[in-house]
Amino acid sequence: MFSKEIAQNKILQWAFGSLLLSYYITFSGYFYSGTMTQSAYDSFRTVCRPWFQSCEQWILLEQLPYGYSQPTLYMLFFGLMLWVVYLIYKKEWREAQLSLIPLFAWHFFTTFFGTDLLLGNYDYYIIIFAIVLLFLPHKEFFLKLGLVLFYVLSTVSKISPAWIEGGYFTAMYTGLPFFPDWSIPLFTNLVIVAEMVLAWFLLSPNKFLQRTALVFFAAFHFYSSILVGYHYPTIVFAMILVMFGPWYRYTAPPFDTKSLPGWGLIILLILAQLSPKFIEGDEKLTMEGNKNGLYMFEANHQCISQAVVYGKNGETENIDMVSESARRRCDPYRDWFRLTRLCAAMSDINRISFTFDHSLNGGPFYRIVDTNNICALTYKAIGHNDWIHTENEAEIVGYPVKNHYR
Amino acid sequence: MIKDNEASRPGLYDVYHDTEGKNIIVLQGLSIENPQTEPPLQQFIHTHYRVFEVGYWGLLFVVSLVVITKCIAVPLYNKFK
Known part of the structure; x- marks a missing residue:
């Protein structure tokens, strides 16, 4: 666990505290969420990750008013967090690392296997911070490189009309906070270039360049928090300040054999971010593989899903939904998951016809799904699903008006 | 803009036809007052x-x-x- 690195390094000690804060703020959200409970599954509210579609078999928790196993578990985690604070106070770093492992394991399970509904970009940040701080050598270097790489990799999803044309923000009633609509593409392109190029200077031995990059990203995080709130900057910006703030010092890349797991993790991050590009169609429209990497502000979504349930007795019932904000990712997989579970649970259902219309950044609504019976379809987690139409195949059914962010 | 009452779904979305005959779809909670x-x-x-x-x-x-x-x-x- 390479505890000595933390014991001898003030920067890593603060980074460890920042990670603990990330778990606190994340589990505060999980505490009140009912999406990973038995009652959520029974009422068709839960959705498993595409690569672990039988997650309900692992759901053992229940939330109030149906039970209290979930709040009990999170209070145990809260106690563990307090215990870790005490161990930090005692400077018992190895014990602190060991005590944090249950929090890491539960968060890792929830993110990758527990549910599709609690995931945020910041969960990927926490997992990388934790892997480096808990398990890898050369912690300071790989934390710094990981942070910079997150900026750079996020531009892969920003090379799209949402950011190049500024369509994400021009397609909203409120535009970009404080700036006129005509200037939106200037700022969105500035962010792309900064994250692609300037971010690397956070690692620079040149103090002026390093500080310039830090000031830019500090301003960026404060400004973007007007939209995203406290959660994201608490996780990311706290770590940025610890690693690149007043205690910053240049850290040379390690090339010994101990560094191989760290480099392996970096390669894995890059491959995960690029993976949606190898799936047919625009991943922002089909959502296939969209969450394999970072997907923050990747597109301003609007969608309409319409299902007609045909009973064996000849009766029909409509189940319709529209998106309520740009942030709702409009993933047809989620509707597929819920509707196929409904078919499996209700023996009196004959079939369910389903259409799904999706618009990106104020562009046309494409009918990306149009099927007579969604219950007969399967969803592949890796690769393209033929029943989801790409932008080249889908029919345009209409055009949207401006959207809301929340 | 002419509202298409037949295509609209009350409580879900409204459909309007613009001067070119295109369907403008207004989701619940949004307003036609703000065209793109x-x-x-x-x-x-x-x-x-x-x-x-x-x-x-x-x-x-x-x-x-x-x-x-x-x-x-x-x-x-x-x-x-």
């Missing part, structure tokens, strides 16, 4: 989008190449030469 308009700079970029897109992929490739060469390949070469 692209600012001039956005229109310009939209027209030349492919240039920007290729340019950014090129920039990402070049930056990655520079970083890998300067920060990984050269130190590795110096270490093992």
Whole structure:
């Protein structure tokens, strides 16, 4: 666990505290969420990750008013967090690392296997911070490189009309906070270039360049928090300040054999971010593989899903939904998951016809799904699903008006 | 704009036909008072989008190449030469 690195390094000690804060703020959200409970599954509210579609078999928790196993578990985690604070106070770093492992394991399970509904970009940040701080050598270097790489990799999803044309923000009633609509593409392109190029200077031995990059990203995080709130900057910006703030010092890349797991993790991050590009169609429209990497502000979504349930007795019932904000990712997989579970649970259902219309950044609504019976379809987690139409195949059914962010 | 009552779904979305006959779909909670308009700079970029897109992929490739060469390949070469 390479505890000595933390014991001898003030920067890593603060980074460890920042990670603990990330778990606190994340589990505060999980505490009140009912999406990973038995009652959520029974009422068709839960959705498993595409690569672990039988997650309900692992759901053992229940939330109030149906039970209290979930709040009990999170209070145990809260106690563990307090215990870790005490161990930090005692400077018992190895014990602190060991005590944090249950929090890491539960968060890792929830993110990758527990549910599709609690995931945020910041969960990927926490997992990388934790892997480096808990398990890898050369912690300071790989934390710094990981942070910079997150900026750079996020531009892969920003090379799209949402950011190049500024369509994400021009397609909203409120535009970009404080700036006129005509200037939106200037700022969105500035962010792309900064994250692609300037971010690397956070690692620079040149103090002026390093500080310039830090000031830019500090301003960026404060400004973007007007939209995203406290959660994201608490996780990311706290770590940025610890690693690149007043205690910053240049850290040379390690090339010994101990560094191989760290480099392996970096390669894995890059491959995960690029993976949606190898799936047919625009991943922002089909959502296939969209969450394999970072997907923050990747597109301003609007969608309409319409299902007609045909009973064996000849009766029909409509189940319709529209998106309520740009942030709702409009993933047809989620509707597929819920509707196929409904078919499996209700023996009196004959079939369910389903259409799904999706618009990106104020562009046309494409009918990306149009099927007579969604219950007969399967969803592949890796690769393209033929029943989801790409932008080249889908029919345009209409055009949207401006959207809301929340 | 003419509202199409037959195509609209009360409580879900409304459908309007614009002067060109296109369907304008207004989801619940949104308003037809704010039709989509692209600012001039956005229109310009939209027209030349492919240039920007290729340019950014090129920039990402070049930056990655520079970083890998300067920060990984050269130190590795110096270490093992």
